[in-house]
Amino acid sequence: MGKVIGLGGIFFKSHDPAALAAWYQKHLGLQVDDWGGVRFNEDEGRPGYTLWSAFADDTDYFAPSAQPFMVNFRVDDLDALLAQLRAAGVEVDERIEDSEFGRFGWIMDPEGRRVELWQPAG
Numbered sequence: 572m573g574k575v576i577g578l579g580g581i582f583f584k585s586h587d588p589a590a591l592a593a594w595y596q597k598h599l600g601l602q603v604d605d606w607g608g609v610r611f612n613e614d615e616g617r618p619g620y621t622l623w624s625a626f627a628d629d630t631d632y633f634a635p636s637a638q639p640f641m642v643n644f645r646v647d648d649l650d651a652l653l654a655q656l657r658a659a660g661v662e663v664d665e666r667i668e669d670s671e672f673g674r675f676g677w678i679m680d681p682e683g684r685r686v687e688l689w690q691p692a693g
Contacts, residue, residue, distance in 0.1 A: 573652025579643035579689040580608075580622030584633070588625035595623075619645045619673070619691035636685035649674045649690040 585591045592603040601609045601623065608624030622643070626632060633641045646652050649667070653676050657663050664677040673692040680686055 573646055573648035573650070573655060575644045575652075575688075576647050577619065577645040578621050579619060579645040579687065579691075580624060581640065581642060582622070582624050582626055582633070582687075583640040584628050584630060585625040586628055588627055591625050619689070633685050636679065636683055638684045641685050641687055643687040643689050646688050646690050649676050649688055652676075652688060653678075 588607055592601075592607050595601045595609075596603045603609055608622050611621040611623070633639075653663055653667075656678055662679040664679075666677070668675040671692065672689075674690045676688045678686050678688065
């Protein structure tokens with residue numbers, strides 16, 4: 572059985588992602604990386620980390636959701652969880668992305684928010 576094992580990230584739209592990241596860095600001390608986000612390692616014993624990242628207002632990464640944010644959850648077994656969700660009638664994106672960071676899948680929640688599911692590499 573697949574399940575969520577942690578928060579993978581919070582992603583949101585911004586009118587000016589670079590200026591917003593600079594504000595968070597200046598006022599809250601977030602160490603914003605060159606790619607515009609912050610990586611937190613709260614549990615060194617598990618694979619993965621938590622990201623904070625602003626996206627441009629015109630991004631289509633959250634599509635088909637019209638919401639201005641997306642949550643990413645770390646999962647232990649992406650294939651098993653996606654199968655469980657399909658069986659339960661949840662809207663599951665057919666695309667799965669494999670990358671150096673791990674495997675990604677997407678679902679839509681009942682209120683039309685896109686949710687990203689991430690099985691970290693390793």
